[in-house]
Amino acid sequence: MPAPSHHSRLSADGPVLDGIPEHGRVPRYYAVKVELLAVIAELGEGAVLPTERELCERFEVSRATVRQAVAELVLEGRLSRRQGSGTYIAGPKLVQPLATESRRRPGIRPGRRAITLERRVAGSALGADLQVPSDAEVFHLERVLLAGEERVGLESTYLLASRCPDLLDAFAPDQPLSEQLGVEPAGAEERVETVLATPREAMLIGTNPALPMLLTHRISWGPDGVPFERVRSLYRGDRLSFTTRLGRAAAHR
Amino acid sequence: MPAPSHHSRLSADGPVLDGIPEHGRVPRYYAVKVELLAVIAELGEGAVLPTERELCERFEVSRATVRQAVAELVLEGRLSRRQGSGTYIAGPKLVQPLATESRRRPGIRPGRRAITLERRVAGSALGADLQVPSDAEVFHLERVLLAGEERVGLESTYLLASRCPDLLDAFAPDQPLSEQLGVEPAGAEERVETVLATPREAMLIGTNPALPMLLTHRISWGPDGVPFERVRSLYRGDRLSFTTRLGRAAAHR
DNA sequence: TAGTGGTCTAGACCACTTT
DNA sequence: AAGTGGTCTAGACCACTAT
Numbered sequence: 203m204p205a206p207s208h209h210s211r212l213s214a215d216g217p218v219l220d221g222i223p224e225h226g227r228v229p230r231y232y233a234v235k236v237e238l239l240a241v242i243a244e245l246g247e248g249a250v251l252p253t254e255r256e257l258c259e260r261f262e263v264s265r266a267t268v269r270q271a272v273a274e275l276v277l278e279g280r281l282s283r284r285q286g287s288g289t290y291i292a293g294p295k296l297v298q299p300l301a302t303e304s305r306r307r308p309g310i311r312p313g314r315r316a317i318t319l320e321r322r323v324a325g326s327a328l329g330a331d332l333q334v335p336s337d338a339e340v341f342h343l344e345r346v347l348l349a350g351e352e353r354v355g356l357e358s359t360y361l362l363a364s365r366c367p368d369l370l371d372a373f374a375p376d377q378p379l380s381e382q383l384g385v386e387p388a389g390a391e392e393r394v395e396t397v398l399a400t401p402r403e404a405m406l407i408g409t410n411p412a413l414p415m416l417l418t419h420r421i422s423w424g425p426d427g428v429p430f431e432r433v434r435s436l437y438r439g440d441r442l443s444f445t446t447r448l449g450r451a452a453a454h455r
Numbered sequence: 456m457p458a459p460s461h462h463s464r465l466s467a468d469g470p471v472l473d474g475i476p477e478h479g480r481v482p483r484y485y486a487v488k489v490e491l492l493a494v495i496a497e498l499g500e501g502a503v504l505p506t507e508r509e510l511c512e513r514f515e516v517s518r519a520t521v522r523q524a525v526a527e528l529v530l531e532g533r534l535s536r537r538q539g540s541g542t543y544i545a546g547p548k549l550v551q552p553l554a555t556e557s558r559r560r561p562g563i564r565p566g567r568r569a570i571t572l573e574r575r576v577a578g579s580a581l582g583a584d585l586q587v588p589s590d591a592e593v594f595h596l597e598r599v600l601l602a603g604e605e606r607v608g609l610e611s612t613y614l615l616a617s618r619c620p621d622l623l624d625a626f627a628p629d630q631p632l633s634e635q636l637g638v639e640p641a642g643a644e645e646r647v648e649t650v651l652a653t654p655r656e657a658m659l660i661g662t663n664p665a666l667p668m669l670l671t672h673r674i675s676w677g678p679d680g681v682p683f684e685r686v687r688s689l690y691r692g693d694r695l696s697f698t699t700r701l702g703r704a705a706a707h708r
Numbered sequence: 709t710a711g712t713g714g715t716c717t718a719g720a721c722c723a724c725t726t727t
Numbered sequence: 728a729a730g731t732g733g734t735c736t737a738g739a740c741c742a743c744t745a746t
Binding site: 229230231263264265266267270284285286287288 | 733734735736737738742743744745
């Protein structure tokens, strides 16, 4: 039994999850969680995970540590536990139509603080979303969302560089992008779901990791019907709720 | 030290939280959570909670048990922890406009299973929402939401009895209510947020308690602008995501 | 009845903030 | 330096499921 310290390092293969490795220190349960993701991928949907006691032996940790890793994966919907039976690998999320319309802007003195603006190649997943080759150039803009002084979310935007070649020059980090682009979205496809904050996201927003977040994921296209941006907006689920008025107003509120 | 069993009963004052007391057994951390809610209400927003070790002494439980109770309250946004500093009582949720439009109906063979249909008086909170006296009569309809065979949510609807006096006769539990009412909503106000499933909700939906859920809360009014229903829809956050198409279609997807 | 996850204890050291 | 929350251990018993 070597462990005088309860912390370790992940192998230096770079960030394994969208996680904490930049910090240097990784909690043991987080390393277990990463390893469990590999087990999950290997076994596939519907399969039974090894028992908690077996996982303790395999990863050489206590049961409480295994349970913390499993608990986060349960909160994320990757696993589900059945008392007396076992822990099972969950299927993909179901999809439910929602019908969101043009987003009006926040209520409480909204603001944004840009933390990343870079030009790079799209890669395969983003290229597919935007219907361009994987070596197409995009801008990646990452901004912290504010409500007054409080950090409440994190927004990551990918824009086709061909649509806005001079973005890096005339960039105003606090303004909506649409005004700076000359492209007005004519349509979009959007998804809303709950996720847990990764350690990195939690750090940037200034909240605790593994807190449930409200995630919206949007792909917008212009009047020509061709996609030009992908936006991923993450809001603190414990601090924000979204409201709408649909149709006609009420009588006397 | 009496405790040979790790479970106890809450005082028989009825359900304290929207919880498990019908079961008879309450986990110790859950009883602590209920007591913490009283502490939170007493101290008020921004105050520091007693330290975890103090709470251990006060409630005569171990630190792990206190931490489980606190962890759930953190996931619910009632508390926030700051390492090295303390645990603080959080303020109310912020509100953000969302703009949801007419909800299209689910994708995967949606269904409903009614589990409660009762006639009763509104009470003060519901009365205020529907703009009627607290002794006005309402129907309360509670239904499990299905996607195929899978339980994915729980919907609780309150309807002004004066608008649909014969609901109990001609009720078809699997159909949308609007068709059975003769009232078509002309407008609504809706809120979307993330919450954790209570033990009762988790039991009815067949999921684990304290799982993040997507909650929509809607008040609808008729052509006359007078509210007639309040609907609270709770969806499994780990199993569902909501999607929309806004505006014009894309070019070639 | 055996095995699983669910809850709980008592104690330890670490990282961080405050004084 | 002292005190807080964060992580971890080793072990125990309970509730539930499967056999």
